[in-house]
Amino acid sequence: MTALGMAVAMVVAGQFGEAWAQEEPLPTLTATPSTGLVADVTGANWTRLAAPTACPAGFNVPGVLKGQLFLIRAGGDSTTKDGNRQVAFATQIGTGPLAVDVGGNGIFTGVAPEPPGTYELVLFCTQEGNPSGYTAAFSAWLSFDATRWTITAEEPRAAGTTITMEATADGEPADEVELGTEVELTATVDPAEAAGTVEFFNSHPDLEVRESLGTDELSDGTASVTLSDLAAGEYVLTADFTSANEEEFTSSQTVAEVPLTVVAPEAESTTTTLAVAPESPVDVGAEVTMTATVDPEAATGTVQFRSGTEDLGAPVPVESGVAVLTTSELAEADHTLTASFTSAEPEAFTSSTSTPVVYTVGAPGPKVTAVDAEGNALEDNPVLADGQVVTLTAPGFGAEEDVTVTLDAESETPEQLGEEPIPADEDGTVVTEFTASGLEPGQHQLDFAGAQQTLVWQFQMEDPAGTEDGTEDGTEDGTEDGTEDGGGDDGTEGGAAEDGGADDGAAGGAAGGSGNPGSLAQTGAFLVAPLVLVGLAALSAGYAFIRRSKRDEFLTFDDPTAT
Structure with missing residues (x-):
């Protein structure tokens, strides 16, 4: 040997x-x-x-x-x-x-x-x-x-034994199986007349102590165990025979190790959405119902509802893709509510967390407000176009307090905006400009964090498809052609509608802009009559360019105090 x-x-x-x-x-x-x-x-x-x-x-x-x-x-x-x-x-x-x-x-x-x-x-x-x-x-x-x-010292009288083993799945020898597959381990002891027990082990060299996988009584020279709960990983299988009568037959161990690999299939991705009712704001002590919906519905597990980082109650089991928590214990505050799904079968379904929902209990606290480049107020969670400039106002901080602004703080790649915190003014208000550039379509959030409070402003980035043709072609063709062909030194007569004057210019701009009407409405952009554009052309062109950020600069903030 x-x-x-x-x-x-x-x-x-x-x-x-x-x-x-x-x-x-x-x-x-x-x-x-x-x-x-x-x-x-x-x-x-x-x-x-x-x-x-x-x-x-x-x-x-x-x-x-x-x-x-x-x-x-x-x-x-x-x-x-x-x-x-x-x-x-x-x-x-x-x-x-x-x-x-x-x-x-x-x-x-x-x-x-x-x-x-x-x-x-x-x-x-x-x-x-x-x-x-x-x-x-x-x-x-x-x-x-x-x-x-x-x-x-004396000549032994017991007969020696040998033990061999194999691993099978569905009756066939197996060295690799999918997670959850039943695997049968069978040991054969020679001579078959020997009596005793066989214990099966995972003897992988990475284990400090080999792991017992089960024991079976020897019958007609064989013993076996069936395993259906093997975790994914690498196994080295062995077996020990313990003789019931050492004076008749010796005990023995397998020499040939049996390798086995248990492979986990790739887990299916899940998404979790959160709905909160009734709409905020609500009075302190009001009953609030949070409903989390997990897709696909077949995913099993629990949902942990949270306000910020604080757990709201115990995890709630998911039934038919839905988990519900009703509470009347939300404190007076602006809450950032989330629902985090933890999969009970991580090998089959991934875990996921919902988009945060800002929810006010009691009198509304300080809130971040936003206006577009033309000074139009934006609604909550607005949809922004790539490169759009907004002015943000965050009140409620200490006078001249330093406030750190972070983009997508809860994501895998949070980004602090600006090299230094932004100082609040004497009234404790932070005012700054933000350019949304180079961001993925979907939900985003800015956190304004001071010593005593953190205010959030949520927004979405639209899919940029169609923006260039709808906005630029519409504006240039409608405005420039209408102005140049119909207007000019001839004044009112030359600008008549039938000659492509002011009305045609406005109509052309509107028609061209319809290629992406959403971006105009969301940014508050509007068309100015050609008679006014003549006087503002240079000023408008200069302002439109000064806030156009390069894509490799990602995001920019302006110092509101700069002159």
Whole structure:
């Protein structure tokens, strides 16, 4: 066998001749340790053998027990008529004499032969001055199977056993299965007459202690366990047989490890939306119902409702894709409500969190307000076009207090806007301009954080498709063509509608702008009559360009105090 190797020499009948004249029984050698795993055996420091006395007179070098150690196969020796044993088959252990101290201790550094079985260890003492002179002095018995070795003083009477195992799924050998698949582990013990139990293990080398996977009683030489709850990962499967009668059959362990990989399928993504009723603001103590809807409906788990980072009650189980929490304990404040879904089957469905909902209980507190570049007030959670400029006003801070503004603070990539916090004015109000540029379509949020409060302003970014044609083409064709062709030095007559004058210019601008009417309405943009544009052309062009941010600058804030 590989772990122990092959013997280095063979000795047949007659090598020792009449030198072996020792009557039975021989004094016994003892081993420390006396048993161990074959896999742990190396060519050195296998075990320490101890003899009870020194070699017989005339066969030992003074002060040293010196001899040769041999393995003799059980049943391979014979007895002569005078009672002396003769060697029929022997294996020399080591390449030279085994030198031990006077106390009889020596390291057994040999190797054992094939096949596994039972062998007699015999220490022959060397005759002083006669290299070919030996006498049998001490003995012990070595037994080993595919897994374990044992050295005993007496010849063992129990039959050795071997154990093999396999992993199957749906009746077929398996080394890789999907998560949740039933896997059957089967161990076969030889001889089949042996009685006892088999315990199965995950013996992966990364484990500090191997993990038991179940035990079964041996029946007709086999034992098995069925596993359906194996976690995803790598397994190294082994089995131990524990004999019910060690005097009849030995215990044993598997040598051939069985690898198994359990693979988890990719989890399906979920989305969670939150609805709150009634609409805010509500009085303190009012009953508020929060409804979370999880898609897909098949996802199971719980929803944790929160105000900011504070949990609102215990997690609520999801039933048919819905979880509901009703409470009348929301404090007087502007709350940022969310619903976080935690999947009960993370291998099948991902977890997800809803978009925050700002909800006011009691008298409304300070609120961030916004106007567009033309000074038109924006509604709550407005939809902004790429590059749109808005002016934000956040009240309620301390006089000249530093306020940090953060974009999407709860996302994986929050962005602090500006290198330094923005100082509030003497009334505790922060006023700043914000350019929404280079952001992904969808929901976003700005947090204005001071020492005592954090105000939020939510907005959405529209899909930019159609904006360029609808706005620029409409404005340029409608305004420039209408003005240049119909207006000019001719005054009123030249600007008549039939010649493409003021009315046609306005109509052209409106028609061209209809390619993206949403952006005009949301930003508060409007068309100015051509007669006014003549006087404001230079000023309008300069202002329109000064706030156009480069896409690689991402977002910009203006200092409202700059001149």
